[in-house]
Amino acid sequence: GLPASDWERFRLGFAPASRTSLKDYLVTKGARPADLVEAGLLIAPEDGGAPYDRFRDRIMFPIADGRGRIVSFGGRAMDPEARAKYLNGPETELFHKGRVLYGLPEARRLLAAAPPDAAPPLVVVEGYMDVIACHRAGIAAVAPLGTALTEEQMELLWRRHPEPTLCFDGDRAGRQAAFRALDRALPLLTPGRSFRFSVVEGGKDPDDVLREQGAAALRSQLSRTVGFAETLFRRELESEPLDTPERRAGLKARLRAAASRIADRDLQAAYRDDLLARFEAALPARAPSGPGSDFRGRGAGRGRSWIDPAPTSLGRSAARRLAAALDGPAAALMKHALADPACLDDHLESPFAAGGFGEPDLAGLAKEIIRLRLESEHLDSQGLARHLASIDFEVLLTDIDRAAAKSGAPFLKPDVSLEDARSQWSQAFARLSRLAALDEALSTAKGDLGGSLSMDAFSRLKGERDRLRRQIRNWQDEP
Known part of the structure; x- marks a missing residue:
């Protein structure tokens, strides 16, 4: 997919499928096979046979050191059945993989x-x-x-x-x-x-x-981006459930231990204070839901994405806010997720899901459902409904029912099996997620026209966006 001008810019090449093409060419230029073996370009068989080309039938990427001097090569296989999709040259006097960065x-x-x-x-x-x-x-x-x-x-x-x-x-x-x-x-x-x-x-x-x-x-x-301290904190936070005092104390101990690994004493102290402050702020939000709750702590098997913003308190006024004109397709996705929380399992780390399926009024509700799905061993629709009602989501749930009923979504029809409903919901999720990505891309690309994005590429994006909108409005299959 690269234009020809970039082949030259990045010095890309091709190794033919022949066992000796490179060897034969370089020998005619005066190279010795033994030197080519030492440089990693040829392989010398253990049985003493003639050396042959290491890279065959591959797109070639030269690997340079920090001063731009080529020290090795990497090759991308053309054959999809090749044992190694990517192959780098071996360690040599010039090339040490752990000391070089491509590009x-x-x-x-x-x-x-x-x-x-x-x-x-x-x-x-x-x-x-x-x-x-x-x-x-x-x-x-x-x-x-x-x-x-x-x-x-x-x-x-x-x-x-x-x-x-x-x-x-x-x-x-x-x-x-x-x-x-x-x-x-x-x-x-x-x-x-x-x-x-x-x-x-x-x-x-x-x-x-x-x-x-x-x-x-x-x-x-x-x-x-997310900073180092925040990423470290989330890793430890999600490594095990926090449903007992012992486990919560264990989290605090792990945070202290992580900070102690920093050699710089001043920074070590700053990290310890920062991580413990995050612990104190996050713990109430992750405490068990209380007597009668259907939710129990879950381990790290389905941790929240380490790049998504950490959940914040919902705020009763925000949770009660009436969304008078909810987007129909987004409401339909949410309606099914409320009835079948397991449909979210493949999307718990999706920013699109956490953002309310493209509907900002549903973002707080979506984040709460994802949090519960991550943290509970058992999350059924009845327990979920009781919990959401207890934190003032009743009005929004009513609005979701109303908007979803008008959406015409096929996965909400009463005669659809659970298996078919999940399949249709997943297709709709993928389509709406792609639509949101296209809307964002078009918005950011408007200022890039005439630069690296051509008008033709912009038009293609817009055409795909408009086609998706029509399909979603009519709940059509892909042509």
């Missing part, structure tokens, strides 16, 4: 080109194409080479930026990668050296966002 020379150039009064981010993403997407959007970005971020790579980052942004997927694997980075960075933190964390929405990666929504949307998404 660093271009990232340095972008940071240096920023206006003196600007504070551009330095973003760490997961792959070659994500780095290239960010650079095309004017964002300084790098990536580790198939391994967790090392201490040496963190030092490289801090030399260029006091607070780089680590961008991960929002799924379990992405969270685990972020938490590994937390643990590795914690002893190294000092005043003026930390990290922020970001998640690209909708299960996308930066390359997807750039191609589908444009540079402005990518910049907007990567600007939404």
